Amino acid sequence: MVDADQTFVIVGGGLAGAKAAETLRAEGFTGRVILICDERDHPYERPPLSKGYLLGKDERDSVFVHEPSWYARNDIELHLGQTVDAIDRAARTVRFGDDGTLVHYDRLLLATGAEPRRLDIPGTDLAGVHHLRRLAHADRLKGVLQALGRDNGHLVIAGAGWIGLEVAAAAREYGAEVTVVEPEATPLYAVLGPEVGGLFAELHREHGVRFHFGARLTEIVGQDGMVLAARTDTGEEHPAHDVLAAIGAAPRVALAEAAGLELADRAHGGGIVVDERLRTSDPHVYAAGDVASFPLALFDTRLRVEHWANALNGGPAAARAMLDQDVTYDRVPYFFTDQYDLGMEYSGWAPPGSYDEVVIRGDVGKREFIAFWVREGRVLAGMNVNVWDVTEPIQRLIRSRTPVDTEALADPHVSLESLVA
Structure with a gap:
């Protein structure tokens, strides 16, 4: 039974974590709720980072899940810019990475999300190499795209997935020159297959994007710390002032792995194994959002879904399960995009x-x-x-x-x- 003396800790201040905290209060939980976020910004939604906010159509404040005062009003103990570096499952504590503070939990939710995969090639330390995952990344990239558009600069994008294509569309709207390098034969191949992925290639070509399919970046060439060009394994060299690595994201499982929680294999997307109640191999620990690998009987498989709707719905589902409510998380995967x-x-x-x-x-x-x-x-x-x-x-x-x-x-x-x- 859940009672008012219990402490629920949420590690991860993204949409899943913030919506879980909101749901705990909405469902009447009166115990301590501690939300730990390793970013200094309040919890925010990620889709605008490659869509409206990046394009300058949405204000920065519009991305936040709640206004800053909401957390205090709802007695949510929000720790910004803090990391957790260890879980002691026997003692039921988490340890803060900055000062070693131990916090007890009765139930723990891991909503640690994912992180962008890195290009393992020479030149990634140059100033003009970018990723897009966090609000700080979007802040920086927005200025980069504005400058590229103003100066007729070139952006090379590694990867023709959702982030790569959405940034390509934004860059073209700013007026930048864009080349996308993708190892598959069409954009979005792993999701849409060749039949429909090709339609997105046509869309972007109509707007001036150049594609180089069947290739990977092998080196980013620079001078005085700045990007000059990007080379591929097919011998091409593309002029570039900036490079975006958009080659996917990896679940942030280091904390769970160190704690001995069961992890999914790569064939199922990696991540933390959870059951239909989003409960991990430890009955006091739950996981939701990008990091969770959940069973989906509808497709007779186990999935890890990195999209907005999974965080939006998974966080509340995990919160209700932590409250011992009857929960079966079986949402049909859903996502959306806007390009041009x-x-x-x-x-x-x-x-x-x-x-x-x-x-x-x-x-x-x-x-x-x-x-x-x-x-x-x-x-x-x-x-x-x-x-x-x-x-x-x-x-x-x-x-x-x-x-x-x-x-x-x-x-x-x-x-x-x-x-x-």
Whole structure:
């Protein structure tokens, strides 16, 4: 039983951690809530960092999950700029890394998130090499893109995933020259496959982005500490004033690993293994957000999802589980993007090799369509491009797990609702 004398500690001040703290109070928990964030900024949402805030369309304050005074008003003990360097599971304590302070917990939530993967090549110590994960990164990159646009400068991006493409779009809107280097044959290959990934290449080419597929960066060339060019394993050399490494993110599991918690293998995305209640191998420790690898019976697999919706929903689910409520975390993976005049929402999970065909409903040429990834008639995932208010029926189709008529699925005159068993 949970009582008012208990202390719940949350390590990680991102969206998952902040929403977990909010949920604990909303559900009536009156004990201590301690939220530890290794950044000096208050907890914030990450999508604007590569979208509205980076483009200068959203104010900096708009990214924060709560206004600063919210934490004191709700008796949340917020520790900014603090790290936890050890968990003692037997004593149920966490240790602050700066001064060694020990804090007892009755329940612990690890929402430590992920960190950008680094390029392991010469030249990454140059001043013009960037990552985008934190608000401080976005602050810096925003100024870089403005300067590149003003001076007709060149940005080379390693990686054609979501971050790479969103920054490419922002850079072009500022007027910078952009080259994207990607080892796969199309953008977003691991998520969308070649059939739909190619549409994003066309979109960006129309806006002046140059792609170099089937290649990796091997060296960043500089002089006097500044970037001059980026070289690839195919012998190309691209002029560059700045380079963005956008080659994915790795779950921050060092704290959990040192504490002896079970970790997922790389095939399942790594991360901390949790059950359907987001509980780790230690019944007093939970994990949520980018760092958690959770079972998803819908796809008969275990997933680690790095997107906004997983943090938004996972943090509250973990908080309720910590309060001994009946929780089953089985959300359909969901994410969205905005690039130029294209807005998109994606639901489901359909990596290359998992589907038989891609069914298109609508007009691809006008970029107003829905794509469905289908296996044996069963919808595994759906992506709506500039078509709105269809996420719910798409997710119902995915959850139904029953075959549908693919001709009807492709026909925009047949309602999606009518296809759900």
